[in-house]
Amino acid sequence: MSEPPSKKRTRRTPPASGKSADGPADASLSSPLGEEAPPAAAPLPGAQAGNGDPAEPALTRERLRLCMEAAQLGTWDWPLAAGRIHWSENIASLLGGVPGGPGDTYEAFLQRVLAEDRSRFAQQVAAALEKPSAFDAEFRVYVPEGAPRWMHARARVLAENGRAVRMLGVLRDITLEKKAEEESRRATDFQEQLLGIVSHDIRSPLGAIISWARIMAVGGPPPEEQQRTFRRITSAALRIERLTRLLLDFARAQLGGGIILEPRRADMHELLQQVSHQFRVAYADRSLVCEKEGEDTGGMWDPDRLAQVVSNLLENALKYSPPDTPVRLTARARKEHVVLEVHNQGKPVPPELMPQLFEPFRSGPQASRTAKTSYGLGLYIVREIVRAHGGTIEVRSGIEEGTTFTVSLPRLPPVAAELMRRPAPVGPKKP
Template sequence: MSPPAPSLPLRWHLVRLAVGTLLPAVVFAAVVVFQLARLERQDVERRVVRSARSLATAFEREMSGSIRTLQALAQSDHLDRGELESFLSECERVRRTQPAWKQVLLISPDGRLLLNTSYPWGAPLPPVAEQESFARVLETHQPIVGGLAVGKGPRRAFALPIRVPVMRDGVLRYVLTAVITPESLTEVVASPSSGNEEWTRTLVDPRGMVAARTRDPVRFVGQRATPSFQENTRASLEGVYSDVSMDGAPVYVAFSRSQPSDWTAAIVSPRRVLDAPVTGSMLTAGWLGLVLLSASAGGAWLYSRRLERSITQASNAAAALARGDRPHMEPSSVRELAQLGEALERSGLLLRERERERDANLATAERARAEAVEATRAKDVFLAMLGHELRNPLAPIVTSMEVLRRRGLAQTPEHEVISRHLRHVVRLVDDLLDMARLARGQLSLRREPLELSAVTVRAVEAAAPLIRQRHHVLETHVSSSGLPVLADADRLTQVVANLLMNAAKYTPPGGRIQLRAGEQEGGIALVVEDDGQGLSPELVPRLFEPFVQGARTIDRSEGGLGIGLALVRSLVEAHGGRVEAHSEGPGLGSRFTVWLPRHTDAEAALPQETQRERAAAGATTNPGNLLRVLVVDDNVDAAESLAELLALSGYEVAVAHDCQGALNRAGEFRPDVALLDIGLPEVDGYGVAERIRERLGESSPVFAALTGYSLDGDHARSQAAGFRHHFVKPLDIKELLAFVESVRLTRHGTA
């Protein structure tokens, strides 16, 4: 047993209480002061960046003016006629109108200097000084602002070229160049707009050479900027970072790269200018907090002497009560201390009683928790098995119906009834399993940019059979473009389809349903409105809860499990949106509004469903290069119906029902694609795929999983096992054919 902590007098506890109470307030004040100072510093940083951006803009504007003048000079008729001596005179006249220009050069494409306004006609001319920008003009045929370079003349002075191509009939005839000295950039960098004399304004060329500087230009112009400056300015177009200046002083550098010249404008400020507000604020907050803490501790120390006497009396009374004596306390100015003696005995009795109740409640809670964990585990296992057992018999039914349709044998009303109710059963199973995933937080979204119209088209197609069955009139007002969202196309289609089917079910036959969408509150609003039986006021607040439904007739002709709207709300909120229901009352129709955030960068992407339809169409229109498909399923009906469907789609098909049969058929048939049921007897689909790979090696087919299990863990496991696709029964025929066709195109190319 560890020794008890040393006791302290009351006055020390009061001092600690006072300090502990005041300390958070002092810390909070310090944080507020620091945040305000930080915001002030950020404002200064923004102003410095704006100043750098203005400097870059001013430089680019100066260069653009010179480029336009050179382009006008390049149109001279003297160049067309080859009168270079006359053109030299014209260049000299133009140069005198441009204070920033030192000289004008005309260079042939092979690099020969043809004329220079600093030399009379016929005099020997020095070679071209800065070759890099000249080569870029030859390559791009675009105006170029070159970097700082040392001239080839007798003065060997620094200068920078502005080069413009002279084009005739699409052919580069000459390169016209204006040479500018760094001194001509003085007015650009010496702008008085900064408002701070401690800032140093600098221009640096694309190679990192300092071309102009407001502070000590004679010393630094022509020198290369520091490596850290070049590294940071190459990493982004704008920014602020901490550095050491060229003369060794600690500074902050704000920079902006001009476009298209790619020069860098920099504003250099001593660190103390930006750090001073934060440092001063923290010192002030620290001294003020220390004074307040000292005053609070002193006051608590003085007041504690009055309380110590009453506390001592209460302690003596408690000791007397423990000995069985009558406690005695003199009147105290503290009411709570006067009541303490009476409460001691009652507190002991109540404490023992509460401990017994607590132990009983903890035991009950532990049992309930264990039961809940077991019930949740059993429910998850049950739902997974339920999905598997329901999907497996549905798979051959769906495939067989598609085979009948392709053979032209599914045109009777009876086949339409079967198809309609089969789709209804599949949807009920999917909704039930989706609701289970949502309850466990396991429903994932594959979001991509798409147009809302692509979703509504698919949703209308899904709800069309029910709408036609009940003879409703559906009006759709959704623009084909301009409504971009970032969403999971399948899940958002499920949302709109559920709302349309809900409207169709609760609207009497011959009713009217509207589907419209448009911009609202900075996002996109999709509205489904009907003139059906409406909603009662007490139902609206609970409408989106699971298993809540409106009034039903005794025959339950509307169908459903009461989870469609709960799924709608969960899926919409997962997309960052919201859904609302409104009705004027029973018999007055209802309106459901889905609001989704607008995706400003979204492109009108081709919906996945359209892509699958095109790929599926390719499976029937490009019969060349027959693809071999191996179907392995222990459900004979499912395997045979799927094989027949693939054969009708133009593929060569083989069937097996267990591991050994699959291995035999794979060795003989040499398939390109293997569709494996995961739930095979003895050896599951993963084991079959592994054995086929061992036997066929590099000739192994592309594997796809067929399964009634659709949990996210099942998808991840099949992907980890090397399966290219995971199909959940009953199969989406278009998706299956699109996958098989994609393999054919990969292996054999188009026909």
């Protein structure tokens, strides 16, 4: 058989006008109706014509990263079959730079949750996986430095045929919000406590002063009762004065002003003798013993503020000790510090109260039905004054040894050293 004749191939050359026989060579320059299209807009800087903007995905990711950082957000993706959790890039900084990150398994992350919150959080996760659903949870996580951080987790469980297959979630740092809530709650509590202080702790001794003043105005009590009346008036007036000062100092400390000091040369043993002498007027039936160990018990302190420290600790010791036992005040000289000790016998401080003993509005053990601690403001102000001097305060309490508050003060506190480094003011030049 002869082969069929081959078809002759022809080569078509585009016309010089740039158009082929079938239409325009560049379809982008014409409209579907055959009309010439308007010229294309100039590309954005960095873009390539005809291919869109290659930088757009990177810009989108950067915008998303910026939003997540500003909102303190992190995300996770947990495919249950794979068992590995995929975290967003910023999760390490969100969790305070936890060494090793949050872990790529659920069990590893669960160990980052504070022990007190772990069980509750695990139950919420288990419930959401058993019956696929969304959930919100608040919990604290450990961080390498500082207090634990509060986190708010919002998660959604994806399911197939009613069975959980994936969990997607968002993690947000709400530490500042929790702090604001706590400060608001404390402010509300303070307002309520302030009403109680004014209505009872100030109004009651003020009423006693007014009553005894009226008795004095009409001739006074019998001679044998006059000294007792004077002591009662003095005690009530001192109570109002001390409580008023505590409230002012507490308000200043809460508003961020701190305790203001005016350091000058002072002697701790002399200060103990002065304060105890004042208390002997109001507590004439109590035994107050002042002791000294070492020669030099002086330093650069604010003696008025330290008098507050001694007064508050002494009043506390008198209230919580049997009336037939002495209260001892001791000044001990050390090389670079001076130590103050206030000791009393009586019931020990309960161990559960020790961690919060110096917090405001924390009541101590009541020695009697009428004994008060000014809602815990006294010990709180004591701690703040000691800290302002660069010192420390500790308490030991037991059945046999009694209760001892120990204050250690540097002879030259940082605030006094700073004042000494300042140049002396220059007065006006004489003509």
